Amino acid sequence: MFKINENYLKLPGSYLFSTIGKKVNAYAAAHPDKKVIRLGIGDVTQPLAPAIIEALHKAVDEMAAAETFRGYAPDLGYEFLRNAIAENDYRARGCNISADEIFISDGAKCDSGNIQEIFGQGNKIAVCDPVYPVYVDTNVMAGRTGVYDSAKETWSDVIYMPCTAENNFAPEIPKERPDIIYLCFPNNPTGSAITKPQLQEWVDYANKVGAVIIYDAAYEAYISEENVPHSIYECEGAGLCAIELRSFSKNAGFTGVRLGFTVIPKELKCGEVSLHSLWARRHGTKYNGAPYIVQRAGEAVYSPEGKRQLKQQIAYYMKNARYILEGLQSAGYTVSGGVNAPYIWLKAPGGMSSWEFFDDLLERANVVGTPGSGFGPSGETYFRLTAFGSYENTVEAVDRIRAL
Amino acid sequence: MFKINENYLKLPGSYLFSTIGKKVNAYAAAHPDKKVIRLGIGDVTQPLAPAIIEALHKAVDEMAAAETFRGYAPDLGYEFLRNAIAENDYRARGCNISADEIFISDGAKCDSGNIQEIFGQGNKIAVCDPVYPVYVDTNVMAGRTGVYDSAKETWSDVIYMPCTAENNFAPEIPKERPDIIYLCFPNNPTGSAITKPQLQEWVDYANKVGAVIIYDAAYEAYISEENVPHSIYECEGAGLCAIELRSFSKNAGFTGVRLGFTVIPKELKCGEVSLHSLWARRHGTKYNGAPYIVQRAGEAVYSPEGKRQLKQQIAYYMKNARYILEGLQSAGYTVSGGVNAPYIWLKAPGGMSSWEFFDDLLERANVVGTPGSGFGPSGETYFRLTAFGSYENTVEAVDRIRAL
Secondary structure (H helix, E strand, O other): OOOEOOHHHHOOOOOHHHHHHHHHHHHHHHOOOOOOEEOOOOOOOOOOOHHHHHHHHHHHHHOOOOOOOOOOOOOOOOHHHHHHHHHHHHHHHOOOOOHHHEEEEOOHHHHHHHHHHHEOOOOOEEEEEOOOHHHHHHHHHOOOOOOEEOOOOEEOOEEEEEOOHHHOOOOOOOOOOOOEEEEEOOOOOOOOOOOHHHHHHHHHHHHHHOOEEEEEOOOHHHOOOOOOOOOHHHOOOHHHOEEEEEEOOOOOOOOOOOOEEEEOOOOOEEOOEEHHHHHHHHHHHHOOOOOHHHHHHHHHOOOHHHHHHHHHHHHHHHHHHHHHHHHHHHOOOOEEEOOOOOEEEEEOHHHOOHHHHHHHHHHHHOEEOEEHHHHOHHHOOEEEEEOOOOHHHHHHHHHHHHHO | OOOEOOHHHHOOOOOHHHHHHHHHHHHHHHOOOOOOEEOOOOOOOOOOOHHHHHHHHHHHHHOOOOOOOOOOOOOOOOHHHHHHHHHHHHHHHOOOOOHHHEEEEOOHHHHHHHHHHHEOOOOOEEEEEOOOHHHHHHHHHOOOOOOEEOOOOEEOOEEEEEOOHHHOOOOOOOOOOOOEEEEEOOOOOOOOOOOHHHHHHHHHHHHHHOOEEEEEOOOHHHOOOOOOOOOHHHOOOHHHOEEEEEEOOOOOOHHHOOOEEEEOOOOOEEOOEEHHHHHHHHHHHHOOOOOHHHHHHHHHHOOHHHHHHHHHHHHHHHHHHHHHHHHHHHOOOOEEEOOOOOEEEEEOHHHOOHHHHHHHHHHHHOEEOEEHHHHOHHHOOEEEEEOOOOHHHHHHHHHHHHHO
16 A cells, blocks of 8 residues: 655644635635735736836747747756846845856745755754744655654754844844755845844854755845845855845735746865756756746846836835834834834734734734734744735735724 | 755666757857757747747836736636636536646646655656656655666666557556556657546546546647547546646747746645645645746636637648658558657667667758657657658658758
8 A cells, every 4th residue: 555755644734824815815705895905815906017027928929930949948948047036136236146056946945845855854944933934845755754742842853043023024043054045135024134244144153054045035126225145146255155045026026927936056065966967956856937928028127127117016015014114103102123024023912812813903904914823933922014016005914904 | 065966876877868968059150051850859849939939028027017016826726727727628518626726837848747745755656668858767766666677677666567569559558567657648658548447447447546647638639539538537437546737838839938837736645645635735844936027828728819829820730740640650650649748659660779760860861759668668769750840841851851
């Protein structure tokens, strides 16, 4: 008789956003007259920028003629896109990353879930707490996390690095030594950022203890402050210890278009083995490339027109962020984030738990947020709102919350 | 110090098609004057059908307006596509598969590589020999295949089911009992097919011994004979033991568009655990959906116009297949396949090995095929040609081979 992967059965409950989706759908079905405003899941609402639409149409037309039709993409992705990324995201910021260290994918969620595969079973992972659930869940599926303590909501073999108001939502170097460190800055879910010297400390630590950093920079486009690094490769020595994950979902509204990339510098090695070669093997064996038309859309993100239009799009969302931040602050909420990230992190009022506040907000204000506890035990009593709604909905949602 | 997944180091050489690509590129670079014709990798060459182009443009326009913009797709894929699949690929053939048993993905390569993740470490896999390399390679990466014997080119914990001229390229029930059986019909690489009674034997066997069948039906659109099943669910009891993988790459030319799906009937269980729930969890945690515009393109495959146009496209490729089959037969080659599949499988002449014939054909005829030995030990001395070239190139390639 065949056997299943028993690790899957250890996962408590379903994926956070699936649970939220079900709750919201149930509420909406029971109350068809209510206008539910969703500031929960980090999905964007603004349409694709004109430069991207134009690139998509053009690429679709290419697929209509035998002379310009494109079949399987090159393993790492098309050069036109990898070159644009290397130039704009890295060389323009003084980072020494070349096009052949960039792997195009269909999104940072897949990459952040799949990247653990190239590491051995016995590695100990460290994560911020709260944290994007995919990092831990995919390590659970791989059997790397030990035993679940349902009271504490923690795994025995995971090192949790609490990020709370007490440490300004910045993780501290853990006492126990990790092998793989997941960092995400600007942070999902707390919306916090760290400075370049702070990130340099992590790079130095990883190089000292022989750890690898998986750096999720999905929200870098929202950075507004000068001293906040856009890439971990701005730090010295990061090429020796860090993998960087990037997404087009939030900087260009590609949540439904699907495009992302992973950077693995060739100098990043375990003994003689380069992680680049392992990821290349995985990419070539288990993946078949992002669609040609989508890679062309990605290229348009870096065109002068695309850049200009997307700057406006991000400004639009950050105006929402400011409205939420200031609106809730003035209503007496304890709020952070929203300056270098599209997420606002607030403390549930009146000693409510995260899910109590979720239910309360859904019920009384018809506003959907994300319970902080869904991101880890230190997220309990916190709550995440996103700036990705329309301005009108954001204003209405904040005003409803203020009126409670 | 972090540790890598040592299983990756066990993989002999690089992924087959990457190796071929490198060889061909090197030859083309050294002989810029030669016109190399590629009948190797199974990539299509005909442009997307007009109905699909129209659907793509329409969906792109939807992404340009806030009212019709789509962000994250539903976990399993859009209902419009899953309904079209359930209706056309299954209910129309009398298979009892519902839309919520269908998981949309970005292609059958990813699905066939990822599906092993939901199974435990201790399962013994059985594969046809020769076989699409992804099935074995991804189990190697997961540490499920034992020790590699480089002389025999086999893994100690894999059950190989030889498919050669002696058994008409149809696998026989293995002596040793497998837990997971990979079957692909119409077959890649041999181009062979099996009848419904033959497939029913496999279903009955799997149900008897408690094995699960992973049935890759990527080439079903090429079936021309009456008694060949298009889906494993045409067989009685298949819902209890079989997962089916499907692709849009070959029936609709989506190799560069990326779309596929996996069917897991809800009745397929290991004890109390449904495989459907495990795959749903994987899909929800490690994947974020195929692009909206691509899912709309998939829907167009099932429109009356789409069906009519794609029937012509398949007829075009099958005309190529016939030309190769008959041309090589008349030149004295031992050839099979090409009737229910776009692949022609031939015996290398004069006692040559598969790679010797590859090099010879590339050098003397400037034609690229795929060495049979790349698909497994029983593929040695065989060679695969695909019907996916243009008709003109196919004719020229066959005529060049005949002239050798």
